[in-house]
Amino acid sequence: RADCFQVKLALFQAKKFISEGSVKFADERNKNIETLLALDMTVDDVYEELMKLEVENYCSGPSDDRDTGELQCIWEFGQIVKGREIYIKLKLTICNMVDISFHFPERPLYYHYKK
Numbered sequence: 264r265a266d267c268f269q270v271k272l273a274l275f276q277a278k279k280f281i282s283e284g285s286v287k288f289a290d291e292r293n294k295n296i297e298t299l300l301a302l303d304m305t306v307d308d309v310y311e312e313l314m315k316l317e318v319e320n321y322c323s324g325p326s327d328d329r330d331t332g333e334l335q336c337i338w339e340f341g342q343i344v345k346g347r348e349i350y351i352k353l354k355l356t357i358c359n360m361v362d363i364s365f366h367f368p369e370r371p372l373y374y375h376y377k378k
Contacts, residue, residue: 264375265338270321273338277353280360281310287361294366301367302345309365312344313351318376320351328354337363341372348372 265273280286288306289295299305324338333356340351350372352364 265321265324267318267376269325270318270376273325273355274316274318276355277316277360278314281313285359286310287359288365289361289363292364295364298349298366302347309362312342312349313362316340316342316351319374319378321376322372322374341368341374
């Protein structure tokens with residue numbers, strides 16, 4: 264589990280990538296698209312929501328990417344969007360970010376720093 268400083272640093276990096284346009288939304292994942300349709304959202308709306316993430320939204324990470332083997336690059340968060348809880352998984356690398364998941368949670372989320 265990351266400490267508050269590590270989470271703040273990851274969020275700073277994520278928000279920097281969003282503001283620079285160095286981000287990709289995983290729109291090939293059906294559950295992401297289904298969630299956007301259910302909430303009447305666009306990918307730009309997703310980026311706006313990601314810009315609102317704070318330490319209190321942190322759930323897990325950094326962890327290794329099980330698909331590519333990259334180390335310590337996966338971060339997980341939760342966010343209430345339009346009254347619904349959303350599971351968010353971000354992959355942060357040195358040069359960009361991928362929003363891997365933005366969908367309704369498939370299991371309960373635990374917020375380590377929720378006040």
